[in-house]
Amino acid sequence: xxVMIEVNNITKEFISAKKYPGFFGAIKGLFSNxxxxxxxxxxxxxxxxDGEIVGYIGSNGAGKSTTIKMMTGILxxxxxxxxxxxxxxxxxxxxxxxxxxxxxxQRTQLWWDLPLSETYSILKEIYQVKDIDYxxxxxxxxxxLNIGEFWDKPVRVLSLGQRMRADLGASLLHNPSTxxxxxPTIGLDVVVKDNIRKAIKEINSEYNTTxxxxxxxxxxxxxxxxxxxxxxxxxxxxxxxxxELKSKHGFYRRVKFEVKNLDKEYEKKxxxxxxxxNEEIKIEFDLEKxxxxxxxxxxxxxxxNIIKNVMSLVEVNDIVIQEEELSDIxxxxxxxxx
Amino acid sequence: xREIKQYLHLYKVFTFQFIKGILQSKVDFLIGLxxxxxxxxxxxxxxxxxxxxxxxxxxxxxxxxxxxxxFSLIPRGIDHFFTDNIWTLAWQLVLNGDFDRYMLRPLxxxxxxxxxxxxxxxxxxxxxxILLLISSxxxxxxxxxxxxxxxxxxxxxxxxxxxxxxxLIYASLAFWFKISGxxxxxxxxxxxxxKYPITIYSRVIRIIISWIVPFAFVAFxxxxxxxxxNTFLQTIGIECIIAVIFSIISYYIFIKGTKxxxxxxx
Numbered sequence: 250x251x252v253m254i255e256v257n258n259i260t261k262e263f264i265s266a267k268k269y270p271g272f273f274g275a276i277k278g279l280f281s282n283x284x285x286x287x288x289x290x291x292x293x294x295x296x297x298x299d300g301e302i303v304g305y306i307g308s309n310g311a312g313k314s315t316t317i318k319m320m321t322g323i324l325x326x327x328x329x330x331x332x333x334x335x336x337x338x339x340x341x342x343x344x345x346x347x348x349x350x351x352x353x354x355q356r357t358q359l360w361w362d363l364p365l366s367e368t369y370s371i372l373k374e375i376y377q378v379k380d381i382d383y384x385x386x387x388x389x390x391x392x393x394l395n396i397g398e399f400w401d402k403p404v405r406v407l408s409l410g411q412r413m414r415a416d417l418g419a420s421l422l423h424n425p426s427t428x429x430x431x432x433p434t435i436g437l438d439v440v441v442k443d444n445i446r447k448a449i450k451e452i453n454s455e456y457n458t459t460x461x462x463x464x465x466x467x468x469x470x471x472x473x474x475x476x477x478x479x480x481x482x483x484x485x486x487x488x489x490x491x492x493e494l495k496s497k498h499g500f501y502r503r504v505k506f507e508v509k510n511l512d513k514e515y516e517k518k519x520x521x522x523x524x525x526x527n528e529e530i531k532i533e534f535d536l537e538k539x540x541x542x543x544x545x546x547x548x549x550x551x552x553x554n555i556i557k558n559v560m561s562l563v564e565v566n567d568i569v570i571q572e573e574e575l576s577d578i579x580x581x582x583x584x585x586x587x
Numbered sequence: 588x589r590e591i592k593q594y595l596h597l598y599k600v601f602t603f604q605f606i607k608g609i610l611q612s613k614v615d616f617l618i619g620l621x622x623x624x625x626x627x628x629x630x631x632x633x634x635x636x637x638x639x640x641x642x643x644x645x646x647x648x649x650x651x652x653x654x655x656x657x658f659s660l661i662p663r664g665i666d667h668f669f670t671d672n673i674w675t676l677a678w679q680l681v682l683n684g685d686f687d688r689y690m691l692r693p694l695x696x697x698x699x700x701x702x703x704x705x706x707x708x709x710x711x712x713x714x715x716x717i718l719l720l721i722s723s724x725x726x727x728x729x730x731x732x733x734x735x736x737x738x739x740x741x742x743x744x745x746x747x748x749x750x751x752x753x754x755l756i757y758a759s760l761a762f763w764f765k766i767s768g769x770x771x772x773x774x775x776x777x778x779x780x781x782k783y784p785i786t787i788y789s790r791v792i793r794i795i796i797s798w799i800v801p802f803a804f805v806a807f808x809x810x811x812x813x814x815x816x817n818t819f820l821q822t823i824g825i826e827c828i829i830a831v832i833f834s835i836i837s838y839y840i841f842i843k844g845t846k847x848x849x850x851x852x853x
Contacts, residue, residue: 263849310852318850323690325846339846346693358688362608374600375692377593 253427253459254297254320259329261290261315289315291483292329297476299426300457302449304474306464306579312483313463317429320461321351334426347376350420350458354432357416359404365415366400369422376423383422389455390418393448410441417445421452428452430462434469446472467579479582486582494578501578502547506559507567511539515563522558526550594698601702609707616707623711631656631715647784650728651814657719659782659806662746664712670751671706677758678768684851696845697755697838729813738812742823745830746805750778752833753800755841762844778802804829 267283269275290312297303307313318324320331322338322345330337338345351358359368373383391397394414399407407415413433420428430449434442446469452458464470470477470491477494479487487494508515516534523530523543531544543555552570559565609616634656638649647655680686680700689699724731757774760767777795781802785793796803804826812822 314852318687321691323687323850324848342690343693343695346691349691351691353687356684356687358691360604363604367604371600371604374597375694 251299252296253299253301254295254331254333254461256293256295256316256320256331257329258292258294259290259316259319259326259331260288260292261312261319261324262327263287263289288483290319290326290480293480293483293485294329295478295485295488297459297461299459300453301476302453302460302462302474304462304464304470304477305480306470306477307480311480313480314431316480317351317431317461317463321349321429322346347423348426350423350425350428352413352416352420352428352430352433354413354430354435357404357412359412359415359419361405362403364401364403365396365407368404368415369419372419372422378423382424386422386424390421393451394418394444410437410444413437413441413445414448417448421458424456425458427459427461430460430464432464433462434464434466442466442468449473479579481582501544502552503571504543504545504552504555505567505569505571506541506543506563506565508539508541509564509566511536511541511563518562519559522562523555526554526558530555594695597694598698598702602705605703605705619708620710623708624715627660627711627715631719645784645787647787650723650726652783653719654723654728654814655784655806655810656782657716657723658810660712660716660719662743662750662805663778664709664716665743665747666750666754667712668706668709670701670754671709672700672704673751673754673758674768674771675704676700677761677771678766681761681848682765682851686845686848687850690845690848697841735813738809738819738823742809742812742826745823745826746809748830748834749801749805749826752830752837753778753802755837756833759837759841759844762847774800778805781805781807783807801829801833 264284264286266278267281267285269277269281293312293316305313305316315324319326320333320338322342325339330339333345334348336345336348359365360371363371369387372378378386387396394417396414396418399411399415404412404415417430417433433449434445437445449460449462450473453460460473462469462473474491476490477487478485479494489497511534516536519541520532523532527545527550529546530550533542533544535541543559545555556568631653634649634652638644638652642649644652676686680689689696692699723729729735753774754771757771758767760770764770777800780788780792781796785796785803785807788796793803809823809826811817812819818824
């Protein structure tokens, strides 16, 4: 399969003047010449094949958007390079722009005051899309995104969900080979999120569009991405499939106990008895619902051992054993626990 | 060639959309236009008051000053009309990250900045400028022969390029400082000096408006071609050279700036 995106040791530094706290600090800052260098992206490399959907994830400020902005040609890398379909976006910005679609969830690329129909016809002119292609495209977009619903409305009156669909449609008019989605589901309700995900899937299977997507919503990743790249503090810390991530890091297990009566006394006793088994075990109580969760490392401790001990102490109504979810794994990676 | 055609076509599309928007808010349009009229007329009236007391300033008669004044307004007005969005670059586009949008489209960046807006307020400057010009011709301050007309048109076009270039240089500083409105505003204030014969100023000011922010080449130097029979090369010729140099410098700084663009975090 063809390599679509090739990122080689890409680094982006931002230089800013050093700031000092307080009012007098601000005055001091005026006269000082000290600079602070922040590495937003630090020596990151990866390559992505044609037609892949890749989740690019990391906490706030990890460097996701900065990487996307370098790949789309908005930012020039401090060092290293990337090639998108054989084009270097920082030296051949226009050529690259013809071949990519970009959606930033936080800000629209559309003309605020124009009806969507006119925005699309301007984009048609900009990207020089032929009439036949354009009409086919609109038909397809209407099928998957239902943009006909607000076709004649100016962008500023659209709801967030409609606007996101409009933005996604706009980024696809010229049939880009790569689609960058920076938090495409941010702030949307569950139903709209679902629709957007379905649309992305359909676009990918219909046109074999390569998709790179950043998100904080784990469901986006679980449903869309066959591969994830995790970045933290500018550095790549994981690159692989969801399965790999789970087998590598997913050794925590969670058991939910629902009991008849839970009070402070039992709580203490439970603590005592479980801590004897293993110091690493964590317990979370929900006294009002008569619930508690036990977290433990499945490599060291058997579930049966825990259940036996708990049942000897309290009357249990229900037990649920849960595999740790992706969000828990990622949360731990963010906290540098793994 | 095909590319130029596409750009012209796009310019038309953008401008139509913009005009449609303006027509929806007629009041804004009329108030803006009226404001610029008032400003220009009070300025001319002020000149009139001064010249009522003294008949000439350093050898320049009232009518000659008016000609230079009117002459300077026309390139300024044309520039104001077509490239007003450069001000937005200086104040906002870089600061709030809206420049991202331009970077993502397969079009020339400067074209995108400029085509986003036209400024009808500029008619205030243009109309006053043209009126002063007509009155200069009718008072025989300048002759409206063929050579003069051709020279005038060339000077206007080139003068506009100088105006736009200077604006672009100062606005591009936003790529390094985030906001460059204050720099641009200062440069624009200096342009006011160049509406009058620059021989009335001290040496320092003359050097500044001739060589650092060369607004003097927009109207004053070319006007001596019409008023004092200086040669074409000495006046409008130099204006052309200045325009070429400054447009290259300004575009270079602009492109350099876009490479330095840092966008904003989410």
